Amino acid sequence: MNNALRLGSGPHFTLTLHSEEATYAFAAAFARRLQPGDVVALSGPLGSGKTTLVRAIVQTLHGSDQTLSPTFTFWHRYDGDPPIDHIDLFRIDDPREVVELGLEEALHGHSVVLVEWWRNAPDILPPRRYEIEMEGAGDNPRILSLREPY
Ligand SMILES: Nc1ncnc2c1ncn2[C@@H]1O[C@H](COP(=O)(O)OP(=O)(O)OP(=O)(O)O)[C@@H](O)[C@H]1O
Ligand SMILES: [Mg+2]
Numbered sequence: 001m002n003n004a005l006r007l008g009s010g011p012h013f014t015l016t017l018h019s020e021e022a023t024y025a026f027a028a029a030f031a032r033r034l035q036p037g038d039v040v041a042l043s044g045p046l047g048s049g050k051t052t053l054v055r056a057i058v059q060t061l062h063g064s065d066q067t068l069s070p071t072f073t074f075w076h077r078y079d080g081d082p083p084i085d086h087i088d089l090f091r092i093d094d095p096r097e098v099v100e101l102g103l104e105e106a107l108h109g110h111s112v113v114l115v116e117w118w119r120n121a122p123d124i125l126p127p128r129r130y131e132i133e134m135e136g137a138g139d140n141p142r143i144l145s146l147r148e149p150y
Contacts, residue, residue, distance in 0.1 A: 011150070017142040023049055026144065027056030034061070036082040036110040039126055041118040044134030049142050050116045053132070054086050057114060072101065083111040095121035 017023045034040070034057070042050040058066060062080040069077045074091060078084040085106045092098055098121045107113055107124060118125055128149045136142040 011148050013146040013148070015144045015146075017049075017144055019141075020049075020052060023052055023142065023144075024056040024059070027053055028060045030146070031057040031060035034082075034112045036112060037108075039107060039113045039115065039129040041125055041129050041131045042114060042116045042134070043119060043131070045137065047137045048134035049136070050132075050134055051088075053134070053144075054114045054116070057112075058084055058086070061112070075101075075103065075106070077106075077111070085109075085111045085113045087113065087115045089115065089117040089120040092117070092120045095123060097121075098124050 015026060017026060040057075042053065044050055058078050061082065061084060062078055067079045069079055071077050074088045076086040078086070087103060087106070089098065098104075103121075104124055107115075107126060115125065130149060131147040133145045134142050135145075
């Protein structure tokens with residue numbers, strides 16, 4: 001693995017991803033350190049690559065043979081080891097909706113939880129979490145910033 005893909009030892013880490021393949025390579029390195037119960041909060045504008053990163057993490061942990069349990073449109077659970085919950089709060093206007101839907105249970109369980117648009121309900125996320133921010137759109141490179149839990 002080259003230096004650009006090695007994860008930083010400090011709490012902050014910024015990386016330029018010149019292609020979707022680079023995003024997959026980052027995801028492969030990052031996903032291997034995720035433990036059941038870990039929460040990853042993803043932010044960045046529309047089309048910045050949050051879902052692409054989630055797909056890459058699922059692919060790394062579960063391979064191409066993924067099983068998706070039927071759930072809500074904004075909440076996909078991938079059965080596997082570890083289970084992965086992919087939650088997209090883009091359409092959530094009121095954080096109370098999230099509490100009613102039972103998302104808090106997922107956030108304190110034994111799955112790896114990946115949350116897009118988490119700032120729509122910031123208080124439901126545990127303080128111990130990874131935060132990843134994506135910047136960039138279209139054909140431009142993406143800037144990825146990772147903040148580690150401790
Ligand atoms: N380096 C890159 N990393 C990720 N995606 C990239 C990159 N370069 C180009 N793309 C493209 O950008 C698009 C990102 O779309 P994606 O659905 O992942 O964004 P998103 O952040 O989840 O948006 P939304 O907020 O609408 O959910 C994809 O079409 C992808 O192919
Ligand atoms: Mg998305």
